[in-house]
Amino acid sequence: MSVATAVAEQVLNGLVVGMVYVLLAAGLSIIFGVMDVINFAHGELFALGAYFAFAIAGPLGGAGFWVALVVAPLLVGVIGMAIERLTVKRLYGRDPLYHILLTFGLVLIINDLITSVWGKSAQPFPIPAALDQPIALFGFTYSMYNYAIIVIGSVLALGTWLLLSRTQFGMIIRAGSEDREMVRNLGINIDRYYTLTFGFGAALAGVAGIVLGAFQNVSPTMGNAVIIPAFVIVVLGGLGSFRGAVAGGLFVGLVQTLARTYTPFLEGLIVFLLMIVVLVVKPTGLFGTSIGAGEHHDGALLHGAGGGVLSSETRAKLGYAAVGVLVLVPFLAELTGVTYSVTLLEDILIWALFALSLDLVLGYAGLVSLGHTLFYGVGAYASVLTLIHISPSVFVALVVAVVVCAAIAWFVGYLSIRVSGVFFAMITLGFAELFYNAVFKFDFTGGSDGLFGVDVFYGLAGLGIDPGEFEIPLGLFVFDGGIVQYYFLLAMVVGSYLLARRLIRAPFGSVLQAIRESEDRASFIGYDVTAYKRRAFVVSGGLAGLAGGLFAANNGYVAPSFLHWINSGEVIVMTVLGGMGTLYGPMIGAGVFVAAEDILSSYIDQWQLVIGVLFVLFVIFVPRGLVSLPRTVADHPTFGSVVRDQTSVTETEVEQHD
């Protein structure tokens, strides 16, 4: 085969993948453009399309594929419409963050449903026999099915473009994406169009899923695999721009395919590098315009409102009591034989620290960092590498982790903080994915295995405790290395909380909150808004790095999964679950989330589904988090009188932001 035909074949392969991306990204982009909804569940709708087709085509055989190609997307469209009606619709007018959270819950639900119906393993989805043969065109042979994908994709893209630009439906959609209130003022019921748009976007994702499912196979992870590239495409092309989605989809498909063949090292990295470069140079993306972009910053972030019901003394007492209980747990565990609870608590403490770090930027500076696991993962890698190559001392390792993460946070912040809102979220996600893909590429990071079997020394220069050899019997109780680790961890987490509290109560914290409330007003007073946000981001990155470093030191290993975006999603979930904008809220959220996950997963197979449903309900009904529950109860007409008596009005005002 000549070089030219080889390249031509790769280009065709790139177009095939690109077409799938176009369909996926077009739906995502339209949904975002019209409704400001960042739909993380789009990947799962894509997978649903593939599985529905798989279920329809299988028994029918022969022409089944074609029936499925029509029926399955319609089904997915109906599910999309139902999702919009029942869940998404309730959150319009809130910050896009809540849609991220909501659709994150939907990911868990749909994914769990898929695995419980069709199983966990990948299954072959045969392409129709008529298309399953090579065809010679332009001097070389190529699969007819691949040509079919290109044709199907082009037809649908063209159809979508005609729908958007030439029909009344499209006109209303476009007008709505620019100024939805004005569309309402004209007497047009835009809500109905939202539902249809969501369904349409979902149906497009369904088609993409079928086409790719038959190209490769169907598996429950297929949605997870495409959602991040799809976001990259939408951001690269320009949020809400259909042209951008098409150009970006084809471009990313081509670049990925060509990189895989010609520069394998850059595969998986190049797309994120491109996205970061594009966003830094032109924050609105290749085809994005500033039209309508201003609208994306409306909607309020709802902060935890824990104050008011419980006085600050009561809360301080509760805090001391919580720490007291945590100190006693190892003794109780040993006495009762439930040593497992210590391991669970260690997990909770680490996630609590991670959530606390996120809250500093999310809850106090209003920055939605969608890639916060970058710092968690890098902190873990940095500390393990330090333990292996430099010093076995955990102190040295953690200092390195914090410093490295703070430095990376400064750099990421330097590039990204001047763009706000969704773009900031996407750049941070891009950086996290860049590092995630990068750790697979190097030997020193241990590739896909990660690094494990690390020994940790709790001391410096030979003075200290080696947990492997440490043991002091104290009557019924043995004070061993594991307990040393636990107390060390507890001390670090409590210390970090106190540090964060000091910071938030200092003028620095007040300025941050002012920026969160109104960036313009803060800058009119004369504060350098960008510098303040960047400093908060650096502190946050450092603390997240500490959390990652602690986990790695505690468990003696690190793996690429530390950098997976799911962690970023989960930590946001914990933060909002507890109540962002209060320092203790996210830590409570982490405790509840980790404990619920642990308990549910040991009793129920469908625990993801349960967590997903709980989470969706939570986002809709308790958006201010668990810490707002006392307030909610106090405001309740019948139950309120029980707790309300202890409350003074002034406290409600004063204690809001602690």
Next chain:
Amino acid sequence: MTDPLLSVRDLVSGYGSTRVLQGVNLDVDKGSVVTLIGRNGVGKTTTLRSILGSVKPTSGTVTFDGNDITELSPEKTAQAGIALVPEERRVFPGLTVRENVEIGRIGGRRDIEKPSVDEIIDEFENLARHHESRGANLSGGEQQMLAIARALVSAPDLLMLDEPTEGLAPSIVKQVQRKITELNDEGVTILLVEQNVQVALDAADYVYILDKGQVVHEGPADEVAESEEVLDRYLGVSLAE
């Protein structure tokens, strides 16, 4: 005397805990031009928004054509026959002039014959010239005309204009003013909110002066124009050169 087309009674309205309107009363007779004037922040725009329903009134009633529309959403109010030309025009920047008018025609009342898009565009000479341009590429005056055209194409029974001359050059202000008079001559009922007192008094049949969320003075336009004391006290302006 027949009932007024629009009748606002004791309207109290605002945003969150802030009360902007403290009991507004006003009537708009069919076929008339009524203007609402007052200083910045006295509640003129809020009055229009409360009539439309994009701000929910806390108490009071809005009656339109004999029906209580106080609780209606903006969509429903618009479908009842009230069209708004909003502050800062708010034409759809990415839609062409034609599309901006077309989308206006989709809105409004469902049960009536509406003028065609071409008819409306032809009425505005400066729109007809570039009906394929995007809204964003028009001048301020052209955008204002487009916003009026977008409202008119739904054949509304009542046209509400919110500061239509704001930020426009004096010659364009004249054009807008002429258009308002022309529309009224064709029988369109108009409720106009205006900062430019001269324009407001020239265009109006009847004037309401709003201060701190209440109507503090009302009367036929020529009477108000004569009353230096009223103008000075509530508006701080003098029409004398």
